[in-house]
Amino acid sequence: MSQVFPKSANAWSKASVLAIVFVLLSVGWMVLTIQRSDYVTTANQFIEQPVQFSHQHHSGGIGIDCRYCHTSVEVSPSAGIPPTKTCINCHSQIWATSPYLEPVRASFRDDKPLKWVKVHDLPDFVYFNHGIHVTKGVGCETCHGRVDKMPLMIQKVSLQMEWCLDCHRDPSRYVRPRDQVTTMGYQPAMAQAELGPRLVKEYKIAGLEHMTSCSVCHR
Amino acid sequence: MTNKPATRGPAVTFALLAAATLLFAGCRQDMHDAPRYEAYEASTSFADGRASRTAPVGTVARGWLRDDEALYTGKVAGQTVEQFPFAITHADLQRGQQRFNIYCTPCHGQLGDGNGMVVQRGLRQAASYHQDRLRQEKVGYFYDVITNGFGAMQGYAEQVPVRDRWLIVAYLRALQLSQHAPVSDVPADRRAELDAAPAATERH
Incomplete structure (x- = not known):
């Protein structure tokens, strides 16, 4: 009986061992890449809203401070979605007959909330508080990006745990003076490597052990 | 060799x-989405679809009794108060300035002359604080206007907490003073700065 496998099969069988390793690594890489993709994190995706509100116009164009509408951002877990009344402050007169804003007027007239779609939605097993971040010098822009350049609101970051930890491991790379928190396009007045550690100390931002402890966010 | 497939199976x-x-x-x-309501989440349990409930009309939450008339309304027995209900410190003034810049400048402008960006974009001309009528007004008047609105201006009670409203009034007074002061109030050695070109202002 002749040989079932030709002699070259020896080489093939050795190569296949490598191939298996390669395939396994590739599958692993693929899974991790998909897991981090915008498709899974919903980053950089435009979301249809009841009114296509432009932050670019209101924040960038007119220069309204973030806190004019997001009134509870300094003191509460939620930054605060403005009631329709806040829109009406100006739009009782400006664009007051525009069909584009009819949903806003209808909401105010009938006392029915506009059903805004949440863009930044953290999993429910994560505790997040805007107040502590803002009062410790984390700028709006640091997490939300250049909102003043967004005609439609999009999530600019992954909001995944590795992203949170990146800052929690060393916040000195990101913190800014408190009075610059809502500034868009902020440039530190001195080198961040010098300013950051100073602010971390001044604002009494907790150390690595506390900031990366599981129960800080999963409580 | 025969038992090899058996071990490969598992x-x-x-x-x-x-x-x-x-x-x-x-x-x-x-x-990720536990059966609980987040802030502002919709609910099918209530006719208006809101999970965040407002207090029933006529009820007062514990700790929310507003029995200090001067503090909460700016009036005592219908009369506008002339004095701030608490002492104003320098830090208070600074916070007042910050809050003013957030909530008031869109219409009244950083100078308080009533030419804010929203006015430039078509809202009815906002009042300038630098007119005699408003220079004469008592502090309680401004508090009342911030709280309840005036003319085309809507009330800001939902957006600005009580204490901040008073701090804004305090800053407003400082602003009035700054625009209605004789040159003799400026220290002699710094008067030259008045004629110097204004430094480029940083936008916040």
């Missing part, structure tokens, strides 16, 4: 299971 099963676990990890969202 290994293959294990590999498949591991791959499946990796592939389908994260598919379940039960814990």
Whole structure:
């Protein structure tokens, strides 16, 4: 009986061992890449809203401070979605007959909330508080990006745990003076490597052990 | 050699299971979206669809009794108060300035002359604080206007807490003073700065 496998099969069988390793690594890489993709994190995706509100116009164009509408951002877990009344402050007169804003007027007239779609939605097993971040010098822009350049609101970051930890491991790379928190396009007045550690100390931002402890966010 | 397939069986099963676990990890969202309401979430339990409830009319939450008339309304027995209900410190003035810049400048402008950006874009001309009528007004008047609105201006009670409203009034007074002061109030050695070109202002 002749040989079932030709002699070259020896080489093939050795190569296949490598191939298996390669395939396994590739599958692993693929899974991790998909897991981090915008498709899974919903980053950089435009979301249809009841009114296509432009932050670019209101924040960038007119220069309204973030806190004019997001009134509870300094003191509460939620930054605060403005009631329709806040829109009406100006739009009782400006664009007051525009069909584009009819949903806003209808909401105010009938006392029915506009059903805004949440863009930044953290999993429910994560505790997040805007107040502590803002009062410790984390700028709006640091997490939300250049909102003043967004005609439609999009999530600019992954909001995944590795992203949170990146800052929690060393916040000195990101913190800014408190009075610059809502500034868009902020440039530190001195080198961040010098300013950051100073602010971390001044604002009494907790150390690595506390900031990366599981129960800080999963409580 | 005959027993080889038997040992390979569990290994293959294990590999498949591991791959499946990796592939389908994260598919379940039960814990991502727990059966509880987040702030502003919609609810089917109430006719108006809101999970965040407002207090029934006529009720007062514990700790929210507003029995200090001067503090909460700017009036005592219908008369506008002339004095701030608490002492104003320098830090208070600074916070007042910050709050003013957030909530008032869109219409009244940083100078308080009533030419804010929203006015430039078509809202009815906002009042300038630098007119005699408003220079004469008592502090309680401004508090009342911030709280309840005036003319085309809507009330800001929902957006600005009580204490901040008073601090804004305090800053408003400082602003009035700054625009209605004789040159003799400026220290002699710094008067030259008045004629110097204004430095480029930083936008916040």
